[in-house]
Amino acid sequence: MSSATVIRELSRFAKTTPASSQFAVDWLRKVPQNPNAVVCHPASTTAVADVLRWCSNHKVPVVPQGGYTGLVQGSVPHGSDIAVILSTRKLQDCAIDVSEQSMLCGAGLTLAHAQDSAAASGFSFPLDMGSKHSCTVGGNAATNAGGIHVVRFGSFRSNILAATAVLSCGSVVKAGNGLRKDNTGYDLKQLWVGSEGTLGVITDVAVALHPKATGRTTLRVQLADLREVDTLFSVARATFGPLLGAFEVIDAAGLGACGALEDDSVAVVAIVDVLEFADAPVHSQLEQFSATVPPNFDVRVAESGESQRRLWELRETLPVKLASMGPIYKFDLSFQREHFFDIVPKVREMVPPSVLVTGYGHFGDGNVHLNIVDRAGTQDAHIRGPVTDFIYSRTATLRGSISAEHGIGVEKKAAFHSLCQPQQLEMMRQIKQCFDPTGTMNP
């Protein structure tokens, strides 16, 4: 079937055009543009159902797409066969239930929009991440996104109350009813979470909101030894308890890439947010924290809103900065916290000095972003081969995960298949078959 035919047929349900690079090339620019991809913009759940039903009947693959900030090549079609990108960006519902402390979000709402709407009603939206101005709540659900607040609120999975999704056959399934407790049957909404578009299109989700903090204190803590971060985290968790809002780290190589490495004695910087609520000032906890950490830990308080903003900007723009320095290889690993930095120096020893190897990320969740930047552009085969093999085998040895929060996408499919227990893989295949028997969803 030609793309012109697909465009003509799908235009009966929603605006459909040839896909420009804006939709067909992934954020990391690793997937060559599929010249036969078309993009379709349904504006309602009914229109999504019509599009999926037609595609399933005609065996045309569909790739759901939100903000296309995904980092594992799952949000764009690969190859050159005809494929439909189903953009969710027109699904913009947004309604807050103040008494239930929840928010119904259309799948295409950006995370920043959801955060702003929640804040305007006096709540905190549970998620935050550097891609918030582009990524969508539907994409966050489909990837079980994490981000910098997991240490306090958990990942998307911990905050979803209900979801509407459309199966490839066009059937609309409403899973969950927004209740905090509901033990009737299987919890289907949790199957959508992290399904990365392989089981259908999520068109809306209800998300739990949280009381908004009245203030926050941001700490920058410089350490001379990577192993000291675990001690710092233990003290922070014990001192601040549920007021610990974020605990992120950047190693010396990452700081150097941003021009933020003060001197060679610094091994790592931790950025720590402590939340404050009107009825519970945190002065005494902050004093206790400073008194408890070992004296060689260099603890500084961001004194102004501006220095607080700059600290977080450093962390949030780091992925963009690294991606601009050369071909980048991203590994999104998780471990027990004591192993957080285990792999980073070992990988550095495997590559020439022209290759930048940095470890940063969500220490509170044991989620290290190991980024390798091939600044000279000469090490592709070595990094894709022996270095990647080492990273995955070491991760398996340490009983870690090769995808903490970004998902599997296309990039990690082979590694996932080789590392996943065969029985689990078989169960996942059966679930896929049940939801998407024609195999058209994100094949």
Ligand SMILES: Cc1cc2nc3c(=O)[nH]c(=O)nc-3n(C[C@H](O)[C@H](O)[C@H](O)COP(=O)(O)OP(=O)(O)OC[C@H]3O[C@@H](n4cnc5c(N)ncnc54)[C@H](O)[C@@H]3O)c2cc1C
């Ligand atoms: C600078 C930067 C920082 C980031 N920081 C973080 C971070 O801290 N934590 C984190 O977890 N991730 C992070 N990410 C990754 C990314 O932002 C998240 O994975 C995000 O949840 C993807 O949302 P999206 O709307 O862009 O989805 P897309 O990229 O469009 O899609 C991602 C996957 O979900 C599927 N999908 C999208 N929408 C739907 C839907 N409605 N129904 C079914 N399937 C769907 C797609 O097919 C694809 O497989 C970051 C990315 C960037 C570029």
